[in-house]
Amino acid sequence: MLANCRQPQASNSVSSAVSEKQTQSSALWPEVKKENRPWTRWWWMGNAVDEKNINRLLDEYAKAGIGGVEIAPIYGAKEHESKYIDFLSPKWMGMLDFTVKKAGSLNMGVDLTQGTGWPFGGPQVKPEYAASRLIMQKYTLNGGQTLTETLEIKDPKQKEVGAVLQAVIAYGPKGAILNLTDKTTADGKLNWKAPAGTWEIYAAFNGKTRQMVKRAAPGGVGYTLDHLSKEATEAYLLPFTQAFNGSNHGVRAFYNDSYEVYGADWSAGFFEAFQKRRGYDLRPYLRELVSKEHSETVARVKSDYRETMGEMLYENFYQPWNAWAHKHNSLTKNQSHGSPGNLLDLYAAVDIPECETFGSSYFPIPGLRRDSADVRNVDPDPIMLKFASSAAHVTGKNLVSSETFTWLGEHFKTSYSQMKPEVEQVFLSGVNHVFYHGVTYSPEEVAWPGWLFYASLNMTPANSLWPQFNGFNQYITRVQSVLQSGTADNELLVYWPIHDVWSKPEGMEMMIKVHDIDEWLHPTQFYKQSKKLMDAGYSLDFVSDQMLQASSVSNGQIMTASAAPAHKVLVLPQSKYMAVPTFEKAIQLANQGATVIMEQLPADVPGLHDLNGRRQKLKQLTQSLTFTDAANGIKQMKxxxxxxxxxADIQKALAFKNIERESLTDTGLKFTRRNIGTGKYYFLVNHTPKTIDTTIPLNLAAQSVVLMDPQNGNAGLAASSVTNGKTNVRVQMKSGEALILKATTNQTPEVLAWQYLDNAGTPLEVKGTWNLAFTQGGPDLPIAQKLTQLKSWTELADKKAEAFSGTGEYTITFDVPSKKADEYVLDLGKVSESAKVWINGQEVGTLYGIPFQTRVGQYLKPGKNTLKVEVANLMANRIRNMDQQKIQWRNYHEINFVNIDYKPFDASVWKPMPSGLIGPVTLTPYSTTAKNVSSSL
Structure with a gap:
């Protein structure tokens, strides 16, 4: 959608008119900084990089609109081993320095994965610092017997890594429990005779997972780190201290990927940490810890164990790592999901929390391609994404990043039209700093398609969509420039009852993963309540026990941190378990002036230690609350x-307190809000299947509202009015479109009015003879075509076109009627997959997503006009042809290459993907209305 377009005019005035509008519109957007642009993970395969290619590729990335790279060293390509560079070697550091300098000259930033592959680990991780696991060996003795076996680890692989005996516990008749650890000699001899009865002996060893770094690069091969040990963390960081030598070498942020430390359920100091934190000795409960019984004691012991594990991770890994980065004048960026701890606290432990999209979501946008064979059976959940953004908002951090588009679709089949609603869902969740997953470094001399990562988006300069990548990146940049402005504007704090998650008797360690949300998130009342509130139009952040303890009240608002935005209400959803200090804090906040809404009083306390005492305390607290009946089933206590x-109905309680929802969601629109002091930004998306043309209410009284179109950068003053403290503003949004509203309480300087499209005339089909010329791509350029009927390239007589991936340029001359309309909308119909448009030599812009429509009245003239459309298709057909021809293009160490189901990749069985401009192409006349500027103020 283009703002403030005029009628068709003489061609010599087109350029000046377009320039005038572009100047006005650009002045209304925030100044673009490199963090506003999308960044990308940059895979360095085998670290086989050189200055020439770094220089060339960074130029390409900057030209495409990428704002920064996150270097991620991984496994290499075969037959290029002579060019591998060991991670952190002087030569490698030289490549880093060259990258930072070159990026700086292009106003790009550089982040660095602080390791190779994932998770953290490498040659500096000796067995004593490697990820640990609790290994239990069980023995049985009858009364009068002694153990003849030596208490030593039986697994020979564990012997190799030095598994250490840590505890020996005997369980006997009538609940007898004896700690025999001090009766065990250094060589494993148990000096103890069993009393009467049958006794079970549990010997606990600190073993090792023996997990190696996954997808490691040269110089990074080794064991995975024990993240629960501060000594191990310090040992891991030592080579970085030596290599970086007191400087950050220009690295903005050091990065840690999602926690994928498998089976690491222990650490050498676990018993001591547990005793200190939980107040009792874990050793007598080893049997419960490894039990499969569904008893209350088992669940409580495991809850305490999981809580301890999370605290050890926080204090022994995150805090030392954060301190190390800050000492080197850099930031930390981390994906906390998958970790064994409270995700909110772990996300908040770093400077830039990062979430992750994995798989693709369903959107009911007409024409949006979603072939079930090309998607993973995983839907990214906006509430899962909000754990990262909530942690940032509640602790006063502005940037929230996302590893974006991981396995969005099958290799070579992902389009911008699929990426756009997915990234919009990420934005709606509070993310404002997108990282592509990702771009692979590839030397110029490597034949097409170049080096590629096995699970990537494959968005490289070799991608046939790349020539139009800048158009899509401009969209993301405009949105992020707004979403990084001001502060998050969420009125509700919703407590996450983590102990309900931890208090499960199944298993032992609990990794809270993105892929397991059906188990730990979706069944909970916390999830259901949060979703209901968001769907109803409330904005919210999640808060942890630890975050609540740091909160205070100012003028009735809840302040979670000095730099954090205030929240109006604390919501405690129904939960079975709540720690006494958390409940006390909620009551304290109310006493200090806050509004606290409880769905239900907490039923029990978590954990095992002093259970009766804590239960009594909770009972006293609940009984101290004296409620009176208010309206609609609400109980009230001053x-x-x-x-x-x-x-039981949170929304009724919110209405009772006059906490208003944004009722614009009744239209089906979704939103996120930013507070800019003099007003608010609203980012709106229409993911419904219908066009929305209506007046929506905003929860503020604005002097003016500017409509800002992130698809093309245009802007204009909206038709708006204020009634009863709400601003009513007209919006027109087709399915798949986004819009930004800047509602300000002060008058806007002279801004041209936004023109609304009304009274659509009969669409005029642009037809005649289309000249199609293939301009770049391969394996061979098809011959030029003259088409009287638009069709897919795969249907052309020239068979080269079926295997072709690249760009084709369509041109046609058409007539505009002499009877003038106020505006014309160009609709390209079906586009496979992206298009760039020119009219009469003037660039209109890139149409990269549904709807493939744009206003073009300002570019047209009465009579003859020329339309040029450059279309880029997918890489799929060329890859299909290569696999059919058995041309070798994938030859990597490690995983080599897999399809979306992690099976061997084979495109030879694919059907050809539709390609090109398929249409029909139409031009629809409209009359327009624009609210007079002065009357809207």
Whole structure:
């Protein structure tokens, strides 16, 4: 959609008119910084990089609109071993320095994965610092017997890594439990005779997972780190301290990928840490810890164990790592999902929390391609993404990043039209700093398609969509420039009852993973309540026990950190377990002036230690609350200068307190909001299957509202009015479109009015003879065509076109009627997959997603006009042809190459993907209305 377009005019005035509007529109957007642009993970395969190719590729990335790279060294390509560079070697550091310098000259930033592959590990991780696991060996003795076996680890592989005996516990008749650890000699001899009865002896060893770094690069091969040990963390960081020698070498942020440390359920200091944190000795409960019984004691012991594990990870890994980066004047960026701890606290432990999209979501946008064979059976969940953004908002951090588009679709089949709604869902979740997953470094001399990562988006300069990548990146840049402005504007704090998650008797360690949300997230009342609130139009952040403890109240608002935005209400969803200090804090916040809404009073305390004492304390707290009946089933209690509401219907309680939802969601629109002091930004998306043309209410009284179109950068003053403290503004959004509203409480300087499209005339089909010329791509350029009917390239007589991936240029001359319309909308119909448009020599822009439509009145003239459309298709057909011809293009160490189901990749069985401009192409006349500027102020 283009703002403020005029009627068709003489061609010599087109350029100046377009320039005038572009100047006005650009002035209304925030100044672009490199963090506003999308960044990308940059795979360095085998670290086989050189200055010439780094220089060339960074130029390409900058030209495409990428704002920064995150270097991620991984396994290499075969037959290029002579060019491999060991990670952190002087030569490698030289490549890093060259990259930083070159990136700086292009106003790009550089982040670095602080390791190779994932998770953290490498040659510096000796067995004593490697990821650990609890190994239990069980023995049985009858009364009067002694153990003749030596208490030593039986697994020879564990002997190799030096598994250490840590505890020996005997369980006997009538619940007898004896700690025999001090009766065991250094060589494993148990000096103890069993009393009467049958005794089970549990010998606990600190073993090792023996997991190696996954997808490691040269110089990075080794064991995975024990993240629960501070000594191990310091040992891991030592080579970085030596290589970086007191400088960050220009690295903005050091990065840690998702926690994929498999089976690491222990650490050498676990017993001591547990005793200190939970108040009792874990050793007598070893049997419960490894038990498969579904008893209350087992669940409580495991909850305490999981809580301890999370705290050890926080204090022994995140804090030392953060301190190391800060000492080197860099930031930390981390994916906390998959970790054994409270995700909110772990995300908040770093400077830039990062979430991840994995798989693809369903959107009911008409024409949006989603072939079930080309997607993983995983839907990214916006509420899962909000754990990272909530951690940032609640602790006062502005940037929230996302590893974006991981396995969005099958290799070589992902289009911008599929990427756009997916990234919009990420934005709606509070993310404002997108990282592509990813771009692979590839030397110029490597034949097409170059080096590629096995699970990547394959968005490289070899991608046939690359020539139009800048158009899509401009869209992301405009949105992020707004979403990084001001502060997040969410009115509700919703407590996450982590102990309900931890208090499960199944298993032992609990990794809270993206892929397991059906187990730990979706069944919970926390999830269901949060989703209901968001769907109803409330904005919210999640808060942890630790975050609540740091909170205070100012003027009735809850302040979670000094730099954090205030929240109006604390919501405690139904939960079985709540720690006494958390419940006390909620009551304290109410006494200090806050509003606290409880769906239900907490039923029990978590954990095992002093269970009766803590239960009694919780009972005293709940009984101290005296409620009176209010309207609609709400119970009310005044507490100090605040109040507590108890209601099974949270939304009724919010309405009772006049906490208003954004009722614009009733239209089907989704939104996120930013507070800019003098007003608010609203980012809106229409993911419904229908066009929305209506007046929506905003929850503020604005003097003016500017409509800003992130698809093309245009802007104009909206038709708006204020009634009862709400601003009513007209919006027109087709399915698949986004829009930004800047609602300000001060008057906007002279801004041209936004022109609304009304009274559509009969669409005029652009037809005649289309001249099609293939301009770049391969394996061979098909011959030029003259088409009287648009069709897919795969249907052309020239068989070269079926295997072709690249760009084709369509040109046609058409007539515009002499009877002038106020505006014309060009609709390209079906496009496979992206298009760039020129009219009469003027660049209109890139149409990269559904709808493939744009206003073009300002470019047209009465009579003859020329339309040029450059279309880029997918890589799929060329890859299909190569596999059919058995041309070798994938030859990597490690995983080599797999399809979306992690099976050997084979494109030879694919059907050809439709390609090109398929149409029909139409031009629809409209009359326009524009609210007079002065009357809207």
């Amino acid at each position: 507490a100090g200068s605040g109040e507590i509401l108890l209601s």
